[in-house]
Amino acid sequence: MTAGRAIRQRLDPPPVTAGARRDVMAGGILVATVVLLLPTVSRAIGFITADDGITSRDNILATALCLNVALLLFGWRRYRDLSREVGVRTAAEERAQTLASRDPLTGFLNRRALIELAGGELAQAEKRGKILALVTIDLDHFKNVNDVHGHLVGDQLLAAVADAITQALPPTAITARLGGDEFACAFAFDPANPHVVDGVAERLVTRLSQPFELDGVRAHVSASIGIARSDDDAAAIDGLMRRTNIAMNAAKKMGRNRFCWFDASMERELQARNTIEAGLRAGIPRDEIVPYYEQQIDLTTGTLHGFEVLARWN
Structure with a gap:
């Protein structure tokens, strides 16, 4: 079963797919992660390689690193949940569009x-x-x-x-x-x-x-x-x-x-035929149809066998 091409479909902008939405979210999370982690990690590496002993500043830096990792994990989990939600919504939209244009029994267009x-x-x-x-x-x-x-x-x-x-x-x-x-x-x-x-x-x-x-x-x-x-x-x-x-x-x-x-x-x-039918429906109640009866007689015996009916539309 193949559907033809519709002019309307060619003029419409390309639809945004669920994969495109997920790519946008993943890119946003990746950029945010790099922005958050890069300064903190670079400083942590500098302090570790200096080997000057652990100070209160080191504790603050370690805490910041842990917070960044936690934010990364939270963002990834949120991305996964949003991806699942987008997938469900997209499937529902596609099904609604299909039901609106397709016969569910045969798959043909309606x-x-x-x-x-x-x-x-x-x-x-x-x-x-x-x-x-x-x-x-x-x-x-x-x-x-x-x-x-x-x-x-x-x-x-x-x-x-x-x-x-x-x-x-x-x-x-x-x-x-x-x-x-x-x-x-x-x-x-x-x-x-x-x-x-x-x-x-x-x-x-x-x-x-x-x-x-x-x-x-x-x-x-x-x-x-x-x-x-x-x-x-x-x-x-x-x-x-x-x-x-x-x-x-x-x-x-x-x-x-x-x-x-x-x-x-x-x-x-x-x-x-429709004109005649419509006229008859309107004319019968107004007594426009007049019947005429003509006898049918056996010529050999003169016996009356019936009548032939002719209807005239006045």
Whole structure:
């Protein structure tokens, strides 16, 4: 699993690591030790080599030397304690950052992190004359696995699916779990070679339709995949994600276990259907829908068999 490069990350200053903090503290302690000990030790050596006998001044000097050694030991112990504390805090911060951007089950990015990183990838792709492909993957009949085998096996299946997705993608691809049994990935490709994206989608469909062996349980799913490309008048990642969802739903309508590229006609059809549905919801309470009944009669016997209903929207 490899995450793409984000523009924001390049502009940020390099993080201060725990090792750098420890080096600063160790350097401070070393400098303080040299400043404290060097004058005292040099004088002590001078008095010892003079061999003039022990005087009260020698006692003061010896006491000062002992105090300096004690300060050194105290400083080293404090450095060790601070190093341990810095390590604990750094680990906690790193874990918090990971939980804020990663799915704990699969290790993939979450939706928010995907939008952020894919936005950076989109900008980089445009600079390099590349196109960003966004792929949405929805597992077919995943609920059946949870219902039959339990949620523990379902979680194991999601982790195995994440591994399979990673293996099918280019090394530079961004991978994310959007929630539930829905995944997404993004990667740049050369506009002269769109078949590269088809190859990735075909590998995903083929691999995810094969059975997964999970602790003695054989689980079967398939995948409905929607694909959108950044040069199709999609201004931002949000627009690309909406289009991949439309294409993914089209793949489900076609029979599942397949991939489908987004087409503008899909969006027009969806908008027209939503307009009609919204109008009906508002028109029915206002009695705008008027039914007309036409008799269905057997011409040989003249028997009435039923009615054909026509609804007109006034």
